[in-house]
Amino acid sequence: MTIWVNEQIDPSGLVYACIACCDETQAQSCHDSFLKNLSDEQRTRGWTVKMRTVDSWEEVPVSALKLA
Numbered sequence: 001m002t003i004w005v006n007e008q009i010d011p012s013g014l015v016y017a018c019i020a021c022c023d024e025t026q027a028q029s030c031h032d033s034f035l036k037n038l039s040d041e042q043r044t045r046g047w048t049v050k051m052r053t054v055d056s057w058e059e060v061p062v063s064a065l066k067l068a
Helices: 024-037 040-045
Strands: 003-009 015-021 048-054 065-067
Touching: 003 024, 015 024, 024 048
Parallel strands: 015 065
Antiparallel strands: 003 015, 003 048
């Protein structure tokens, strides 16, 4: 099973927001939303958005909103 994990990461490397789901289209929409909602100031200060895949729910960060 492939699970897409979207993370919004603050300048210190901490995950600020995380959403995981099994649907690639939904994951891409979430990723686009995370990118769109970063302000210019956040980008300048080093905030990043990352989408990655994992093979099991055990690999998803505990704090993630999990959409099956």
